[in-house]
Amino acid sequence: MKINLILGIVVFFGLAILSIGENIPAFMDTASLLIVAGGALCFGVTASGTFFFDSRLVAASDGAVISGWLGSFTGAVLIAGNINGNWEALGPAIAVMLLTVL
Secondary structure, X not given: OOHHHHHHHXXXXXXXXXXXXXXXXXXXXXXXXXXXXXXXXXXXXXXXOOOOOHHHHHHHHHHHHHHHHHHHHHHHHHHHHOOOOOHHHHHHHHHHHHHOOO
């Protein structure tokens, strides 16, 4: 792996952590993680090629993106179906919905 790539990843995550500060727990949701990781794992396992092959990693990354968007759309449908005039809960519900895309 190239040192520039590793350095870029470290700097990105360092700046991201500094920018959100003490609000890091707001970005953690177990259901969102399971949706995205499950989709990535399924896509990676079902890809063709040998076990340690780049096509599996590409398929897993594609699966993570697709699962994230599907999780977000599913969350939007659930929010729309259960709002029932409770407008105070709309903001936190949309925030959790967007975590799968993030």
